[in-house]
Amino acid sequence: MIFAGFLKILTPLIVVIPGIAAFVLTQNTNIVIEPSDKAYPWLLHTFIPTGIKGLTFAALAAAIVSSLASMLNSTSTIFTMDIYKKYLRPEASQTHLVTIGRITSFTALVIAVFVARPLLGGLDQAFQFIQDFTGMITPGVLAIFGLGMFWKKARANGALITAILTIPMGFAFKALMPNLPFMNRMGIVFLILAGILILVSLLESRADDPNGLAMKKDYFKTSKGFNIGAIIISLILIVFYTVWW
Numbered sequence: 386m387i388f389a390g391f392l393k394i395l396t397p398l399i400v401v402i403p404g405i406a407a408f409v410l411t412q413n414t415n416i417v418i419e420p421s422d423k424a425y426p427w428l429l430h431t432f433i434p435t436g437i438k439g440l441t442f443a444a445l446a447a448a449i450v451s452s453l454a455s456m457l458n459s460t461s462t463i464f465t466m467d468i469y470k471k472y473l474r475p476e477a478s479q480t481h482l483v484t485i486g487r488i489t490s491f492t493a494l495v496i497a498v499f500v501a502r503p504l505l506g507g508l509d510q511a512f513q514f515i516q517d518f519t520g521m522i523t524p525g526v527l528a529i530f531g532l533g534m535f536w537k538k539a540r541a542n543g544a545l546i547t548a549i550l551t552i553p554m555g556f557a558f559k560a561l562m563p564n565l566p567f568m569n570r571m572g573i574v575f576l577i578l579a580g581i582l583i584l585v586s587l588l589e590s591r592a593d594d595p596n597g598l599a600m601k602k603d604y605f606k607t608s609k610g611f612n613i614g615a616i617i618i619s620l621i622l623i624v625f626y627t628v629w630w
Contacts, residue, residue, distance in 0.1 A: 400512055403428055422512075460493045461486035517567045521559075524575035525551025528582055536583075543585035547578045554578065 407424035411417075418424050429438055465486045470477055477485070505514065525547050532539045554577065558570045565573075607615075 457490040457493060461489040464489045513567075520567050520571040521552050521555035524555065524571050525578050528575055528579040532579065532582055532586075536586075538586055539582065540586040540589050542589065543582040546585055547582045550581065551578060 404421065404424045407418060407428055410428075416427075418427055429441060433441060465482050469485055470482060474481075529544045529547055533544060551574075554574050555570070558565065558574060559567075562570065
């Protein structure tokens with residue numbers, strides 16, 4: 386899992402470096418690349434020789450089809466097993482469930498075809514759009530898995546509440562602070578959700594868990610120096626965001 390996470394760190398480099406190269410190569414020229422998503426195809430068409438160009442396109446198509454296949458599989462599995470079999474037809478056979486899964490995948494593709502143009506047609510960068518909305522989910526996932534793996538007192542109720550609040554909190558910050566970069570929004574939401582998970586886990590009673598921590602008001606008392614420092618830091622952040630940002 387850690388190695389797979391390390392490979393994801395390389396993704397921004399793979400995505401950003403071609404755009405930087407296209408920007409540098411088109412300086413002092415009459416070439417205009419609009420929208421920005423055309424930078425990568427322009428590089429392939431201009432600099433990659435025949436043969437390698439086809440191999441690169443095949444690899445790109447394979448990556449897209451692989452991602453699409455995994456998403457369709459997840460969509461059909463969630464609907465078929467968690468909704469259809471559980472609530473609509475519990476006695477359904479495996480053959481019937483496979484058929485329902487195929488119908489679900491086809492329906493999802495049809496919906497995607499009709500909504501792709503309105504949602505993605507006017508975008509300058511599709512990758513940033515995808516990352517923006519992926520960021521509605523990742524803060525909660527990171528908080529749940531991170532604290533669940535490295536903090537022994539993390540509780541299931543805390544994880545459940547964090548999972549429920551993840552998407553609504555992401556959309557709330559996007560609506561209330563539309564000019565806030567999505568990476569900053571993800572960081573703020575993660576800190577809030579992590580705090581909620583920790584608080585809920587600590588509030589679990591000893592009756593449920595002999596190792597649980599009974600909450601007391603004394604735990605939240607802070608010194609005068611801490612309070613003054615917190616006020617100063619808060620004022621600095623307010624000035625930073627209102628004046629500079």
